[in-house]
Amino acid sequence: MxxxxxxxxxxxxxxxxxxxxxxxxxxxxxxxxxxxxxxxxxxxxxxxxxxxxxxxxxxxxxDELGTNLLSASQGKDVFGEAVDLPLTAEASVGRTRGVESAATTGTVADTGVYRSSAIPAGNTNGITVRSASPTLLEVLDASVAEGVWLTEGTARYPVVVLGAEAAARLGVTEPGRHVLIGGSAFVVAGILEPVPLAAEIDSSALIGEEAAEALAGSPVHPTSVYVRADPDRVEQVRDLLARAIQPKNPTEVEVTRPSDALxxxxxxxxxxxxxxxxxxxxxxxxxxxxxxxxxxxxxxxxxxxxxxxxxxxxxxxxxxxxxxxxxxxxxxxxxxxxxxxxxxxxxxxxxxxxxxxxxxxxxxxxxxxxxxxxxxxxxxxxxxxxxxxxxxxxxxx
Structure with a gap:
């Protein structure tokens, strides 16, 4: 068994x-x-x-703003000093092959922005006064949150458009308010939405080129040139941009693509x-x-x-x-x-x-x-x- x-x-x-x-x-x-x-x-x-x-x-x-935006700014000479861009920079760049549109801004030196005369001089909250060409909004693909943008008509008058951060620092929430720029009262025509590809605009008070000249007592040289290039020719335009602005000394111009920074x-x-x-x-x-x-x-x-x-x-x-x-x-x-x-x-x-x-x-x-x-x-x-x-x-x- x-x-x-x-x-x-x-x-x-x-x-x-x-x-x-x-x-x-x-x-x-x-x-x-x-x-x-x-x-x-x-x-x-x-x-x-x-x-x-x-x-x-x-x-x-x-995708929304595009990668074909180029920015040219002041370079430095052999002594390390910033070099002014020529007053003709926008026109010169506009004639460059492959450029679709161009705009400039220029820093108005030694000029502060204040909410009222009660604010002590020097307390500018880091806001920069810049001259702006009428085409700036289009070139940067920016938009106005409140009010309107500068026009050729208003650019010669004491009218200002505030960047998003500048408006917040000044406590301005709507157009029609007044701020002091260089001791003169400027009416706020508009407030911009944030500009991702040009963050310096957010903390700026933008005025017309003629109004900036009146404040400075002389024409304000561009400190930045913004260019929209043909998407298929961005690199070619990038190579030509400095020479178009400063034909004799192209090394004194710094050219960048803001999307690269992002x-x-x-x-x-x-x-x-x-x-x-x-x-x-x-x-x-x-x-x-x-x-x-x-x-x-x-x-x-x-x-x-x-x-x-x-x-x-x-x-x-x-x-x-x-x-x-x-x-x-x-x-x-x-x-x-x-x-x-x-x-x-x-x-x-x-x-x-x-x-x-x-x-x-x-x-x-x-x-x-x-x-x-x-x-x-x-x-x-x-x-x-x-x-x-x-x-x-x-x-x-």
């Missing part, structure tokens, strides 16, 4: 049930352990999501994002250590359970799977919570900044995969340790 033996089996559904039951029986500890994982994943997803949303906003801004700023933000993602990774590692600690304690507390299951036929492999599954579920709990929290933080921050929320799906998937890897690594040693406990020793504990 032959004896038959039946090998003990543990189905996948049984492994899942045992793993979940281990967490449910200790909910407080499970939540606290999963919290470390959640914080790490949330930090990483939020940082990447905010950075991606910022890039999406930048791309939308550049892109450079974005690159710096990405480097900072990398640092924050690294910090999120550290938090995730700490969370993994917390999971490992929780599983070690769980093994110590459940030695009798382990011994009883071994006595009833459970193999070492079954015990390993049980505790490894528990670690994976614990990490997955933190991962899901972290993903949801990271998405919520990104959406909230983007909404407050007026950005389109953008989180690459691969980041969400990578976050969950990272939690499973952390859970597997954190739970492997406790699971092996649990499987190696002799049944008799476990039952006696």
């Amino acid at each position: 032959t004896a038959s033996t039946t090998r003990s089996r543990l189905l996948g559904s049984d492994v899942a049930r045992l793993g979940v039951s281990g967490l449910v029986s200790r909910p407080t500890r499970a939540v606290l352990s999963a919290l470390g994982i959640a914080i790490g994943i949330a930090a990483m997803i939020a940082v990447v999501g905010i950075s991606t949303s910022s890039r999406a906003e930048l791309a939308a801004t550049l 892109a450079a700023q974005q690159a710096a933000d990405q480097a900072f994002t990398g640092l924050l993602v690294g910090l999120g990774g550290v938090a995730l590692l700490v969370g993994g250590i917390g999971v490992a600690n929780t599983m070690v304690i769980s093994v110590l507390e459940r030695r009798r359970e382990i011994g009883l299951r071994r006595a009833l036929g459970a193999t070492r492999a079954h015990i390993r799977r049980q505790f490894l599954a528990e670690a994976l579920f614990l990490s997955l709990l933190g991962g899901v919570a972290g993903v949801l929290l990271g998405v919520a933080v990104t959406a909230l921050f983007a909404a407050l900044r007026g950005w389109p929320p953008a989180i690459p799906p691969v980041v969400l998937v990578a976050g969950l995969v990272a939690t499973l890897v952390i859970g597997a690594l954190a739970g492997l040693w406790p699971a092996v340790r649990a499987a190696r406990i002799p049944p008799t020793e476990a039952l006696q504990s």
